Amino acid sequence: MDYPTTLMPRITIIDWRTSPQGDPDSTIERHIIGDAAEVRRFLCETDADLTEEICASDALIVWHNMPLTAQGISRLKQCRAIIRNGVGFDSVDVAAAREHGIAVCNVPDYGTEEVADHAIALTMALCRQILPLDAEAKKLGWLIKVEPRLRRLSTLTFGIVGLGRIGTATALRAKGLGFRVIFHDPYLANGADKALGISRVRTLDELLRQSDVLSVHCPLNAETHHLIAERELALLKPSSFVVNTARGAIIKKTAILTALREGCLAGAGLDVIENEPLRTEDEAATPNLIATCHAAFCSVESKIEMRSTSARIARAAVTGEPLENVVNGVS
Template sequence: MSSPKPLIGIIDWAKSPLGEPECTAERAVIGDAAEVRRFLCSSDDDFTDEICGADALIVWHNTPIRAAGLARLRQCRALIRNGVGFDSVDIAAAREHGIAVCNVPDYGTEEVADHAIALALALCRQLFPLDREAKQLGWTIRVEPRLRRLRELTFGVVGLGRIGTAAALRAKALGFKVVFYDPYLPNGVDKAVGIVRVRQLDELLRQADVVSLHCPLTEETRHLIAEREIALLKPGAFVVNTARGAVIKKTAILDALRTGRIAGAGLDVVEDEPLQTAEEAATPNLIVTCHAAFCSVESKLEMRATSARIALAAVRGEPLENIVNGVG
C-alpha cells in the first residue's frame, strides 16, 4: 500500500480571508506532489489535528502563530509566511522545534512602493479634502496651505531595502530631494542609488517633508516613531507607513494629527489594525488603506506561487528559499 501524500496546509485569516477555497495558484505549482488544503483560523488556537499533522504550512498575515501552536505541529518542516513580514510568527520558538520559517520578500516590491508614493502624492496635493469639497458642490480650496510643490520637498526614506529603494527612486523621478536612513547598509549605497544618506534618524526627521517608512517590525523598530520622534518633525510634515503598523505608535500619530502637530499621515498599516473606534476613524488629515499596499492581481499570484514553491521544496526535502530563522 502506498503511503499517503504529504499535506501542505494553507492558513487563511478567518476574519478576512485573502486566498480562495480552491487554492488554484498553489495547486498549479504543487501538482500531485502533496495534498493542498485551506483552513480558516483566527489564531493557532484554531489548529485542528489535521493542521498539526501537516508537512508544511503557508500562512497569510494577521493569523498569529505562537510558541504553543508551534509546539503542536508534529512533522512540519517549514512555515511559509505568505508575504514579506514575519512578525506574526514566533520565529525563535519555530527554531527550537526545528521548523524553518520562510517569507516572500520580493513579490510586492512594485506595488508597495507605488502605494507609498500614491499616499505621499495624495497628501502633498490634498486629493481627498479637495474631492470632498467638490462632491459637496463647493469649490473652495480650504486646504491651500497644505498644497506643496514636490521639487521643493525632501522625501525621507527609513529603511532602504527592496521596497525602500523602489520608493526612493520613484520619489527622485518625481522631483523630490531624497534622503534615507538605514544603519545596516554598507557605505556607498547612496552613491549607487543617487540619493543622500543621513546617519541618524533624528537628522532625517528634522529635514524631511515626507517621511516614508520601509523597515521590518522588530524589537528595535517597534514604536520607532513615537512622541519624541514626532516632535522633531516639521509642522507641515507628512508621514507615510506601508511597512508594519507598530513601527509607529498609534496614539502618538493620532494625537499629532488631532492637535495639528503634523499636516497629515497616510497609513496603509496601523498598530492593532484595523482601526478600533469611530474616534480613531474620525482623526483629521488621515488616510488609511486597509493593509492593501501589497495587493494587486499580479502580486498576489506571484506571492502565492512563491510560497507554494517553497512548500513543495519542504515536502520534497529540498533546500528552502528565504529562511528567516536560521533553520536549514
C-alpha cells in the same frame, strides 16, 4: 468537510478568518504543488484555532495577520517549514520555530513595485490634498480650504526609514518626481547613496528634522517596535506628512493619532496601523488621516507571484529540496 485518509505529505494553507485573501479552492497553490502533497485550506483567527489536522501538516502556508506563536508552534507534530505568505514574518515566532527545527520562509520580493507605488500614491494624495479636494468638489463648491497644505514636490525632502528592496524602489520613484531624497538605514553598507544619487543621514533624529515626507520601509522587530513615537513625531515639522506601508507597530498608534488631532502633523497616509484595523469611530474620524486596508501589496499580479512562490517553497519542503528565503537559519 471530511478529508480522506492519505499517506501523502500534507500542505496546509492558513488564511485569516477576518479577511480571507486566498480563494477557497487554492487554485494557484494546487497547480504549483501538483501531486507532491495533499493541499488543504483552513480559516483561523489565531493559533488557538489550529486543529489536530492542521498540526499534523508537513508544511504550512500562513497568510498575514494570522499569528503563529510559540504555543501554536509547539503543537506542530511533523512540520518541516512555515511559509509566511508575504514579506514580513513578525507574525511568526521564528525563534520558537528554530527551537523545534522548523524552517520559516518568506516571500521578500513579490510586492516591491506595488508597495513602492502605494507609498508614492499616499504621498501624492497628501501633498496634493486629493481627498479633501474631492470632498469639496462633491459639495458642488470651490472653496479650497486645504490650500496651505498643497505643496510643490521639488521643494520638499522625502525621508526614508530603511533602504531595502521597497525602500530603494520608493526612493527612485520619489527622486523621479523631483523630491530631494534622503534615507537612514544603520545596517546598509556605505555607497548606496552614491549608487542611487540620494543622500544618507546617520541618525534617525536628523532624518526626522529634515523630512517633509517621512516614509517607513523597515521590518518590524524588537528594535523597530514603536520606533516612531511621541518624541520622534515631535521632531518633524508641523507641515510634514507621514507615510507607512511597512508594519503598523513601527509607529505608535496613539502617538500619531494624537499628533494629527493636535495639528502637530499636516497629515498621514497609513496602509498599516498598530492593532489594525482601526478600532473606533474616533480613530476613524482622525483629521488629515488617509487609511488603506493593509493593501499596499495587492495587485492581481503580485498575489499570483506571492502565492506561486509560497507554493513552490512548500513543495520543496515536502520533497526534500533546498528551501528559498529561510529567515531563521534552519536548513
